[in-house]
Amino acid sequence: MKPVVKISNLKKKFRNKEILNDVNLMIYESQSLAIIGESGSGKSVLTKCISGLLDFDFGNIRYKDIYSLKNSNEKVKNQHISKFGILFQNAALFDSMNIYQNITFGNKKANILKILDAVGLNKDCLDTYPANISAGMQKRVGLARAIVTDPEILILDEPTTGLDPIMSIQINKLLKKLVAKQKLTTITITHDMSSVYEYADKVAFICDGNINWYGDIQDLKKTTNIKLKNFINGKIED
């Protein structure tokens, strides 16, 4: 498999707080990577650096040996960002637009019915506004908006958080289908281990600003890494 994005020695600080120090990670084509880790460990920050929404302080991010983000100009950066479809942690829907406008965003070619069906939304909600729908529905609209542009890489920041168990299973199934059928490259941040087992190929465990563990999903359960083990089983270190 070919790497799409290669992250090397990435560091990111906010003021004097170091969030990421020395992250090395490969994102391979049509592979589904799950990023897990404690709350506040920098998962969202890492994906924002990968997609070019945040500048990093040190290290580099290369795209397929075509360009690298370090020292690149505005045009390259914008091109890079538009390769990604992102479901933000809080959905980040445009609250001045209704659901229809949110999903299509002026894109007339969008096959809205197919997309709605895919994320399990009813077309009755199309002319309501984001403030008037539930958080779970907002997540689904956010997902619809992320996939409608046929992005090369899909980033999902906690897609199932805030959804009921049934909806979570549905979303997991949908993501599995998307990954399998469209050969989509996805990066999923999640706390929900069931969605990791459902459709992830690779898992990266982020801890103390590093990728503490990286490997195949099959090896996850056999790991001897104490921190990772505790994280998966929800144990607290004594």
Added chain:
Amino acid sequence: MNLYKNILIFLGLIGNFFYSVMDSLGYKLFFFFSCIKSCVTPKFYPQLLLNQIFKIGFNSLPVVGLTALFTGMVLALQSYTGFSRFSAESAIPNVVVLSITRELSPVLAGLMVAGRSGAAIAAEIGTMKVTEQIDALKTLSTNPYNYLIAPRLIASVLSLPFLVFMGDIIGVFGGYSICVHVLNFNPNVYLVNTFNFLQFMDVFSGLVKASVFGLIISFMGCYHGFHASGGAQGVGLATTYSVVSSSILILFFNYLITSIFFSL
């Protein structure tokens, strides 16, 4: 030796202070030119521009109109008090129209719009910033400068002169109605006195001011909104900063532009 060290620390503090001032000033200047650039480079959003012209220009009309009306009325009464003491009542129309067009209409409209639309711009963009909507725009291949800033900047630069011109007319009408109906001036004489001494430059300088104020208002709103952080509190701060800084800049630039026109 200790004194020498303290002096060095002191100099270091001064240096740091100036460095940070210059750094933030430089960044603001850079941001300003990026904003201006976004107004003249595609992609353009005419629909959003129209929306903003409607919001900033048309919807501010009642506030600006009322302000101008009462200012014109008060101006007539006050100058009557002064001028009647040395029988110079005939100068009142002239004083009213000059003060309104050159000074009061632009400044008051500027301050009103800063409180009304400048705050709205900062709050809207600030909310979009802290809820990651601006990041979402970027992923949809939309440049937030072109999409959010350019329409607001252009709309306010175009709308303010329009508002000020309406304010001129309404303010003069306020003075006229007080003089004619309360102070028993002859209406025709009042109008003749108003327009006889009025020069093109008087109105024009007011409109130039208005454009500059429009630029200040929307730029400050966009700048503070774009740099909001930390949830609702951050958006509140951005709104406050935007109104305070644009009000002060309006008063400062008002003096600057007046002195430039004065020396012409």
